[in-house]
Amino acid sequence: MSLDTAPALDALAEARRQSEICNACRYCEGYCDVFPAMFRERVFSDGDLTQLANLCHNCRGCYYACQYTEPHEFALNVPAALANVRAESWERYAWPGAFGRLFHRSGAALTVVLVLGIAALFLVIGTLRPASGEGFYAHLSHAAMVAIFAPAFLLPLLALAVGVRRYWQEVGGAPIKWRHLRAAGQRTATMKNLSGGQGQGCNFEKGDRYTNARRHAHQSVLWGFLLCFASTTSGTVLHYAFDMPAPYGLLSLPKLLGIPGGLLLTVGTIGLAMLKKKANPALGAEGRSGGEMAFTLLLGFTGFSGLILYAATGTALVAPLLALHLGAVLALFLLIPSSKMAHGAYRFAALVRDAQIRIPSE
Ligand code: SF4
Numbered sequence: 001m002s003l004d005t006a007p008a009l010d011a012l013a014e015a016r017r018q019s020e021i022c023n024a025c026r027y028c029e030g031y032c033d034v035f036p037a038m039f040r041e042r043v044f045s046d047g048d049l050t051q052l053a054n055l056c057h058n059c060r061g062c063y064y065a066c067q068y069t070e071p072h073e074f075a076l077n078v079p080a081a082l083a084n085v086r087a088e089s090w091e092r093y094a095w096p097g098a099f100g101r102l103f104h105r106s107g108a109a110l111t112v113v114l115v116l117g118i119a120a121l122f123l124v125i126g127t128l129r130p131a132s133g134e135g136f137y138a139h140l141s142h143a144a145m146v147a148i149f150a151p152a153f154l155l156p157l158l159a160l161a162v163g164v165r166r167y168w169q170e171v172g173g174a175p176i177k178w179r180h181l182r183a184a185g186q187r188t189a190t191m192k193n194l195s196g197g198q199g200q201g202c203n204f205e206k207g208d209r210y211t212n213a214r215r216h217a218h219q220s221v222l223w224g225f226l227l228c229f230a231s232t233t234s235g236t237v238l239h240y241a242f243d244m245p246a247p248y249g250l251l252s253l254p255k256l257l258g259i260p261g262g263l264l265l266t267v268g269t270i271g272l273a274m275l276k277k278k279a280n281p282a283l284g285a286e287g288r289s290g291g292e293m294a295f296t297l298l299l300g301f302t303g304f305s306g307l308i309l310y311a312a313t314g315t316a317l318v319a320p321l322l323a324l325h326l327g328a329v330l331a332l333f334l335l336i337p338s339s340k341m342a343h344g345a346y347r348f349a350a351l352v353r354d355a356q357i358r359i360p361s362e
């Protein structure tokens, strides 16, 4: 057994032990999608446990409801057991694997080095100012931006697709139908698994008190990210399909999507970081909180630096702010397959697989 697989097997063995106890108890059936999926099984393969782990949103409701937590001899801690399996599954699927392990060991340091290193590189490139160009393109040519960002966006997406394919094979996924995507999309949009089952919210940061704060902060980040992505896409379409290059005015589509997107991303990530500071680390994945926090802050900084950059338009601060913003965006892209950013893809895949089992075929 290699040193890399030993902890994964320990995490799976512990999740299996706890799932078998839950399967006999069945008290938490209505809390989330994890327990109905768990109660459908009699024995748990590694793939079953990986699927359960990726369905779990670490709301912690089952921990505070459980009569078998410490000091009971069963010492149940389902949120932590599933979080460990989940984190180790992402590391196992990450491609290239060495980069994934490095991020989970030293995520904060790696993030800072990447952002500052890339920002410094953009500053140097910016000294070779293009002969012409308006707005941001006066500092960095459009051709240079495309040459840098196209591969930096597409290669991590390819790496993530490889990881999700590995996941799909391990959990025994079947051919996907539209109804499965629709069911998974509804659960993602409403974040149903953070609702505590009845809409009362989760116990993430306040122990045995319910709150919807994490659900709302998470929704803010999700919609903020999607709006920012839509803003960039609309700018690309305007540039190539309608020959309307940047800069764009305040009432243009890229700005109407990008400004609220940046605000939602910034506010949501600040909320998630504050909630994470209050939460009990013993109910999360062991040894990953530094990397998770670094990634949350990087996501927020990407949105915030974009807003500040727009506010500084026409001033001498544009060059350094542009370098910093592009450094954050590029670091975010490069870290997609190995950081917490990948969790969105794996969770969606878990919800699709769950829908395949829940929704009978016609
Ligand atoms: S977490 Fe505890 S209360 Fe909930 S099903 Fe498992 S054993 Fe029962």
Ligand code: SF4
Pocket: 031, 032, 033, 034, 035, 055, 056, 057, 058, 059, 060, 061, 062, 063, 078, 079, 082, 193
């Ligand atoms: S932590 Fe929340 S989402 Fe995870 S299994 Fe427990 S109740 Fe379900």
